[in-house]
Amino acid sequence: MAKRLLPLLNRVLVEKIVPPTKTTAGILLPEHSSKLNSGRVLAVGPGLRNEEGNHVPVSLKEGDTVLLPEYGGTPVKLGEKEYHLYREEDLMGTLHD
Incomplete structure (x- = not known):
């Protein structure tokens, strides 16, 4: 049975992206090559309520x-x-191609 985690409030479930250690030709890449600490969003919570009681949804999506x-x-x-x-406010930004 596969479990699925649904975050609460403004939390975001992320799977870290691990950079490849080899090229397709089999050449080993150095550990310190330009690696970015990034991840893919798997699930997001429904959001929070602000001081006025209005719903503020999470700005990220799966x-x-x-x-x-x-x-x-x-x-x-x-x-x-x-x-x-992560809490949504702890994430530093989104990456686009």
Whole structure:
């Protein structure tokens, strides 16, 4: 049975993107090559209420690629995979092609 985590409030479930360690030709890449701390959004919470009681939805959606802070987030292990939960305001931005 596969479990699916649905975040609460303004939380975002992210799967970190691991840069490749080899090229398609089999050449090993150095660890310090330009790697960006990024992840893919898997699920988002419904949002928060502001001081006036109005609903403020999360501005991210499933499938977005986000820039992650160097530290932070709560690791969550579901099955064999590890994910991270962040508050929306802790994420640094979205990445677009």
